[in-house]
Amino acid sequence: MSFELKSGELLQIDGANGSGKTTLLRTVCGLVPADEGNVYWCNRPIQQNRQGYFSQLAFVGHKHGIKDELTAAENLEIDQILAANPSSVSVREALGRLGIGECRHQLCRELSAGQRQRVALARLLVSIAHFWVLDEPLTALDQEAQRTVCDLVGQHIAAGGMVLLTSHQKLDWSGQAHRIIKLGNA
Amino acid sequence: MTEFLYMGGYGGYVWSAYGLCLLVLLANVIAARLRNHNARREVKKYTGREQ
Amino acid sequence: MWTWAHKFGSPGYFYALAGKVNPWLTALYIALFATGLYLGLVVAPTDYQQGDSYRIIFVHVPSAWMSMFVYVVMAVFAAIGLIWRLKLTAVLAKASAPLGASFTFLALATGSIWGKPMWGTWWVWDARLTSELILLFLYLGFMALQAAMPDRQTAWRAGAILLLVGVVNIPIIHFSVDWWYTLHQPATITKLGAPSIHPSMLVPLLIMAVAFKVFYLSLLLSRARAEILHRERRTRWVQELARSGQL
């Protein structure tokens, strides 16, 4: 398996459960070392270009990376600190655009799975990252939230960003260059 | 010969020490052989099924 | 150097080479053990101070040396494995661990058996025996960590880091235990000293030391071959070996 992703492109990975979608995403993010082959960023292996690659990467996985004992705003503040180049979007505004502005000061323990997913996705707005890696971003989201996420991805692609995501839903990503790779369980 | 075994009164200690060494080294040798045997059997079973 | 390491590092090549070398190594260590034991037990004179009980030294000291030697070898494998990601180092280190632990156990057991006639008790918190005991815990810790992690690759790289942390700490532990021993040392107990090394005692000791090293190398190769067969059972070269009846 080998694929290339260029600016302004969206790549959707589809495949049955257990076909290795999540492992692929985690390998792309450098969280899991690849048994064979390499991940290249600006055609340099990411192990040698750790700083450059991670400063342009934003990842939202199954495990949202949200602390239950912190409020949504506090969680985003941490993401702001961790971001290599934080964007001008404030925490309040980011949560607002994801439709959870009102529960900014609620502990994430009390939020529903859909709301927690939105807090995780709000991380994408808080930092300027060229490359988005999203693992099943649309699950647990209601119709209205799914549309917001699709617009978000659309704008990011239009602005020249890159998105790699896994999803079962067949959604039209409003006309972007959209490729789908199907993972067979070889 | 009995003089040798008697070891000037320390026979019990000397031979138990050497006996223990023989035991442990032998155990390692047997363990290694066993692992090799199991690995070979596993591979043969695996290739047998492949054909 | 890199092509050599890569060639040597390939499991198939290592498996064949080890297979050819091992029988010779086995014969060598048996011969060395035989001569060492003969010289040590029969030829070497009785010590005027400790009588014949000192003859345990021919097993105790080599296994103590080996316990330290094997841990350092495993730490070298760990460093190579982490820096150059040579898969073979994982197999070699994992194969060395039980051997190292056995040598450490032997050093402890023979040490306490040797101590009994001298001190009248089976265990004395002597500086060297205590360090050996801690070294045994380091071995067991590494093996426990390998057993606790299902994914082989993560288990090895975590184990490698533990080995490097361990090897850095060994001198510190050794120094502090020695220091602790001198602080609490009651005047009466003499350290577990070998008697003045008379040449006729030194020669068998060195032969036994070499015998232990060759034994370790031979066992390491055979355990590594088993581990390689297990790990590579799905690969083509193993299938061909099986079909051509060489297994």
Added chain:
Amino acid sequence: MRKQQTFSIFTGILRRDLKLAVRAPSQWINPLLFFLIAVSLFPLGVGPEQNMLREIAPGVIWVAALLAAMLAQDSLFRADFEDGSLEQMLISSRPMSMIIMAKVLAHWLVTGLPLIVLSPVLSILMGLSLVGWWALLLTLLLGTPILSLLGAVGAALVVSVKRGGVLLSLLVLPLCIPVLIFATAVVQTAGVGLAIEGQVSLLGALLALSVTLSPIAIAGALRVTGGAA
């Protein structure tokens, strides 16, 4: 801008972990209670005789501190590993050692420092003299950070292992033996009225060594184990 950023990540993570510790105190209060109970068991086991207790007090208090520290270490990375925030730290381009130092400091503040605060109670419990208590305080001040740092190496190694707490102790306790030896020696020699500068400087050397070397080992270990699914 770069300098200011590194410091902001240190304070940011430090504040975050302290906030979490305050909001979920059981993780660090339980080891403290364990420490108190473990120490108070010894007089029951060995007998209340004053001189005997004073004799074994340093060793008992320090062994209990060691075990309490190991208990507390397990939660250092595990919570972040399970909810995915450890992943976010691993793939952030920020220096991992800075994040680790902040986390270990926050963890020490809630586990090591309370041991020091409790030490007068224990000294009285075990009949330590005033000089002995003062030496105990000094060794705890120098020693518990070493336990936190070495424990953090173990915590990073076992983070992906399900019930890894016991394994953590098996891996880390042998490495803590020098600290135990020098710390108890300081308290004993102080109790006898001899000079303790030599042993305290050795303890300080161990602290300097751990502060410089263990973040490297911890970062290496987290990069290996933190990525597991």
